[in-house]
Amino acid sequence: MSQLVIVDYNNFWSPSGGGVRRYHLERMKYYKNHPDALLVFVQNDGKTYTEKVSDSLIIEHTKAFRFPGNWEYRFLWRQIDLKPAIAKYKPDIIEVGSPYILPKAIEKACEGCPKKPILTAFWHADFPVTYVRRFFEKWGFPRFAKKAESLAFAYARSSFKKYAKIEASSHEVMDRIQANGFKPEQLEWIPLGVDLETFHPEARDETLVQELKDGDPNRLTIFFPHRFCDEKGLRLFLEAYPILCKELESEPAVLFAGTGPDLPLVEEAAKKYKHIRYEGFIKSTAEMARHYASVDMGLALSGWETFGLSILESLACGDALVAASTGAALEHLRESGAGVLLEERTPQALAQAIVKISKMDMAQLKQKSVEYAKKFSWQSCFERQFAMYQKLVQR
Structure with missing residues (x-):
């Protein structure tokens, strides 16, 4: 059986980040010695180079624009930065972890590929509520806040229209996504985990x-x-x-x-x-x-x-x-x-x-x-996710 090739992109990655950083670190740990997969993490960085961790894990450090201030986030959006990993690894699956610009940019980067990757996304941030509605509520515009939330969900539906799966780790968030126009068959519940050997x-x-x-x-x-x-x-x-x-x-x-x-x-x-x-x-x-x-x-x-x-x-x-x-x-x-x-x-x-x-x-x-x-583990999280990838490739 040939390796299932997965390429990750995420503008929410940060070297000092919290949950998203932990997700990717644990994901790389899981795939480091995976016999049936190759995970390529396109990591937003200050310079461009390839880091081969193992036969099943590669980090493609890619130079990206850094936001000013105390944030350490870097942003990828240009085709010249997105296409190399797709051309080099010819992935079966691409996972996108951030909703702004990147989903459409990745979709465009896949145009003309002899082998079209299956596109998936992880709903790491409930941005229509967190960053849009809440912003306008905070500034005293409650009526416009709800309208802005609806527009943000419309943007999300458009951005992820050609994505086979949208993964979410909370039932409440999944219910909200579905209530705002996403089809149930496009959604997948992937609860995250905790390293119980460390956290006790x-x-x-x-x-x-x-x-x-x-x-x-x-x-x-x-x-x-x-x-x-x-x-x-x-x-x-x-x-x-x-x-x-x-x-x-x-x-x-x-x-x-x-x-x-x-x-x-x-x-x-x-x-x-x-x-x-x-x-x-x-x-x-x-x-x-x-x-x-x-x-x-x-x-x-x-x-x-x-x-x-x-x-x-x-x-x-x-x-x-x-x-x-x-x-x-x-x-x-x-x-x-x-x-x-x-x-x-x-x-x-x-x-x-x-x-x-x-x-x-x-x-x-x-x-x-x-x-x-004790009900949660990273092992079960990524086993569930990998099974989803396999079903997508086989259908």
């Missing part, structure tokens, strides 16, 4: 625990490893923190890790408050697990997650959660029962939710978190 309660570091508790065993400890932007609830949490300091018996300890446009706000808070620490960007999964497992709770404040990898990693390490009342955050919390929903997106409501968790049975919440996370 035993990753707890007692030295870190004692540093955070700072002499008070009842001090609540929180880990915030999300992108520093409004979408992830950073400003909401920073506004809630002074309220928490008054409501709780002792100031909660907070570990921030990551980067993003609101990094200066995190650095300012770390200088202002004794029990807020900024850890920088943590690349190591073992280090991430150590931090997750050494705190009491995590925050899943984005209501627009399509799966929420960081949510699942946090649950796997035994953290209680305050979760947004929509999107994958709601889905995970509803199914696990491991925390409290944020009913209203205000600093006061967030503070109340965190105070509520502090009074709950943490041991019981930890047990619920861990048991729920």
Whole structure:
């Protein structure tokens, strides 16, 4: 049996990214020694070169335009950058992970190919809601926001019209995509996973625990490893923190890790408050697990997650959660029962939710978190996805 050749493109890739970066790293790990496949990841980079990792995994580093500021995203759209990998590897499958311009650009890049690749896409970001509707709601245009969301879904339907499958990892997101005009047979549920060998309660570091508790065993400890932007609830949490300091018996300890446009706000808070620490960007999964497992709770404040990898990693390490009342955050919390929903997106409501968790049975919440996370694995995720690819090629 010849290798199934898969080529990946994704403008959402970033070396300091969160969920999308983790998805691709785990995907490459899965295919590194796959006997029946060749995965070629076209990685947006500062220069162009080929990195052969194994006989079944190649990274085509491709020079791409970098966005200014604290972002590390690079953007591919030119045919001269997209066509080489298609011509070189003659893929059976192309997966596109970002919805802006790239889907149509890839479709055009495949024109004239002797062997037409089957096009698939992963709905990593629920952009009509997250980036379009929410933008106009934020600026006080609720009526236009709904219209803009409809236009964004129309754009998505047009962009992915010739794509055989649109993969989504949340039932709620899939339902919304279907409700906005996508055919059911075009959609595929591919739940993502968690590395259970790395993310588990035993990753707890007692030295870190004692540093955070700072002499008070009842001090609540929180880990915030999300992108520093409004979408992830950073400003909401920073506004809630002074309220928490008054409501709780002792100031909660907070570990921030990551980067993003609101990094200066995190650095300012770390200088202002004794029990807020900024850890920088943590690349190591073992280090991430150590931090997750050494705190009491995590925050899943984005209501627009399509799966929420960081949510699942946090649950796997035994953290209680305050979760947004929509999107994958709601889905995970509803199914696990491991925390409290944020009913209203205000600093006061967030503070109340965190105070509520502090009074709950943490041991019981930890047990619920861990048991729920055990249902997911990267192995099953990519096995399901590869089976989908095989069916597409054979039909």
